[in-house]
Structure formats: structure tokens, C-alpha cells
Amino acid sequence: MKLIIDTDPGIDDAMAIAYAAAAPEIDLIGLTTVFGNTHVHQSSRNARFLLHKLGIDAPVAEGAPFARGTDAHTPSEHVHGPEGFGDVTEIPQIGSNHSLTAAEFLVDRAREHKGELVVCAVGPLTNIADAMQLDPEFSSNIKRLVIMGGAVFSPGNITEHAEANIYHDVHAADAVFASPPDTVLVGLDVTLKTLYETADFEALAARSAEMGGFLRDISKFYLKFYRDIGGLEGCGLHDSTAVIACTHEPMFEMVETGLRVVADGAQFGATRPDANRPAVRVCRDVNGAGVVNLFTDRVASLP
Numbered sequence: 018m019k020l021i022i023d024t025d026p027g028i029d030d031a032m033a034i035a036y037a038a039a040a041p042e043i044d045l046i047g048l049t050t051v052f053g054n055t056h057v058h059q060s061s062r063n064a065r066f067l068l069h070k071l072g073i074d075a076p077v078a079e080g081a082p083f084a085r086g087t088d089a090h091t092p093s094e095h096v097h098g099p100e101g102f103g104d105v106t107e108i109p110q111i112g113s114n115h116s117l118t119a120a121e122f123l124v125d126r127a128r129e130h131k132g133e134l135v136v137c138a139v140g141p142l143t144n145i146a147d148a149m150q151l152d153p154e155f156s157s158n159i160k161r162l163v164i165m166g167g168a169v170f171s172p173g174n175i176t177e178h179a180e181a182n183i184y185h186d187v188h189a190a191d192a193v194f195a196s197p198p199d200t201v202l203v204g205l206d207v208t209l210k211t212l213y214e215t216a217d218f219e220a221l222a223a224r225s226a227e228m229g230g231f232l233r234d235i236s237k238f239y240l241k242f243y244r245d246i247g248g249l250e251g252c253g254l255h256d257s258t259a260v261i262a263c264t265h266e267p268m269f270e271m272v273e274t275g276l277r278v279v280a281d282g283a284q285f286g287a288t289r290p291d292a293n294r295p296a297v298r299v300c301r302d303v304n305g306a307g308v309v310n311l312f313t314d315r316v317a318s319l320p
């Protein structure tokens with residue numbers, strides 16, 4: 018499977034990119050970056066660093082710095098740390114970004130790999146909406162769009178109603194859902210059923226000293242946030258679960274519904290069913306233990 022991950026690394030993004038690198042079913046042909054967990058220039062630096070660390074020669078195309086209609090962004094430092102990788106703050110600048118913007122890169126690769134390319138969006142959907150606007154054929158050129166975002170049947174995580182990726186650009190998300198490609202939504206309805214605990218990170222580091230050790234180190238900040246804010250003894254494999262959904266759909270129970278995003282009022286950022294919109298497949302349940310075990314086994318194969 019030819020895959021592009023649209024990402025804002027981010028601790029759980031790093032985990033997802035490591036999984037994609039280790040999965041034999043996946044040919045990771047590039048990363049596109051967006052604001053979100055970090056500023057977009059940090060996202061790009063972190064993405065290039067991760068690819069170098071993983072030994073993958075793939076381009077990084079930088080995308081949107083802000084949500085549609087805005088000119089500023091406040092990163093989630095309290096969740097992911099000041100540089101996106103928890104307490105690990107010395108992250109080298111390696112290489113340079115692709116000459117195309119993220120939206121241009123997505124459009125170009127979708128044309129090149131028509132009917133084959135899967136795009137997994139694990140940050141705000143600004144780049145995806147921009148690609149759809151740039152090329153009306155983008156949606157039909159890609160094989161599938163898999164989104165980590167939304168909380169359709171469960172509470173949100175940035176507010177009572179809203180999940181963070183959707184909340185950070187409600188207008189882009191609503192534009193994607195208004196006329197979606199073949200889409201799978203992997204939201205909080207399932208990702209909080211894939212908790213990865215301290216013992217899991219330690220076991221991973223014991224089997225994969227370099228990459229597993231790095232993920233264990235950056236996760237400590239993330240786990241503390243989950244413990245302090247949510248009272249949980251583990252973190253959701255949010256972005257990794259979305260990447261796994263790209264290749265292991267039978268592990269998920271899905272329902273079909275159209276979606277809209279609330280753009281004002283008390284439920285701002287909420288992802289709600291809408292029978293008047295084209296249907297997407299929304300993950301409603303998951304084999305959580307299976308996802309956790311698959312993640313560990315694949316990432317443990319890395320050095």
C-alpha cells in the first residue's frame with residue numbers, strides 16, 4: 018500500500034510513523050506536515066528527523082501553518098512538550114523540505130499513483146481540504162482517506178464535545194466531510210480503547226533499543242498528561258490506530274453516516290451525524306488488544 022501520512026509530530030504521530038516504517042504492507046512514500054501539536058516548521062523538522070532516524074528516504078512537504086481564516090496557532094505544549102517530543106528538546110535540523118507545498122505534493126502523488134494512494138491524516142484537515150480545492154480530481158484519484166479525528170459517539174478530548182484535530186480547523190474538516198473521498202474516520206470512539214501503558218513502552222524498548230527506546234523516552238511526558246488530566250495509566254494509540262486501519266480494516270467495526278462539523282456555539286468543533294451528507298465509514302468499535310499487540314510486534318522489529 019502506497020501511503021502518505023499527513024502529520025503534526027507530536028508524540029503519537031512519531032509512534033504512527035514508526036509503525037508505518039515497520040509494517041511490511043506499507044510503502045511510506047512521503048509525509049506532509051501541518052500545524053497542530055506543534056507549529057508547522059517544528060512539524061516538518063520533526064518529520065524529517067523521524068524519517069532519518071528510521072532510515073527512510075522519503076520527502077517531507079510542508080503545509081498549512083494555520084487553520085482556515087486565521088493567522089495564528091497555539092501548539093499543544095502541555096500535551097506534547099515545547100518541541101513536540103516531550104522532554105526531548107534537542108532535535109536536529111536534518112535535510113530540507115520538498116519544493117512543493119503539502120497540498121501540491123498530495124495532488125501530484127495522487128495523480129502519479131491514481132487509484133493506489135492512501136492518505137492517512139492524523140492532524141487538522143487543512144492540507145486535505147486544500148488539496149481537494151486545488152484539484153477537483155484529488156478525491157477520485159486517491160484510493161482512500163483515513164482520518165484520525167472526531168468523536169461522533171463519544172465525548173471529545175479538547176472540549177466536552179470536540180476532538181482536537183477537528184477542533185483546530187472546523188472549516189477544513191467540514192469541507193472534507195461535505196464532499197469526501199472514500200473515507201474512514203478513526204476517532205475517539207475507538208482510539209481510547211487502545212491504551213498503551215508504561216509497561217508496554219518498557220517492553221517495546223527492551224526489544225527495539227533505538228526506536229523503541231526513543232518512543233519510550235518521549236512518551237513519559239505524554240503519559241504524565243494522561244495520568245494527570247484523565248486519570249488513565251496509558252495513552253491512546255490515536256494516530257497509530259488510524260495507520261493500522263489503513264491495512265487492517267477487519268479489526269474495526271464501522272458504521273456508515275454522513276458527517277458535519279459544528280462551527281459555532283457551545284458544541285463548536287463537534288463531529289455530528291448528518292443524513293444529508295455523503296456517507297463515510299466511522300469506526301465505532303475496535304479490537305483494542307489486537308491493535309496494541311500489532312503495534313508492539315511491528316515496531317519491535319525496528320533496530
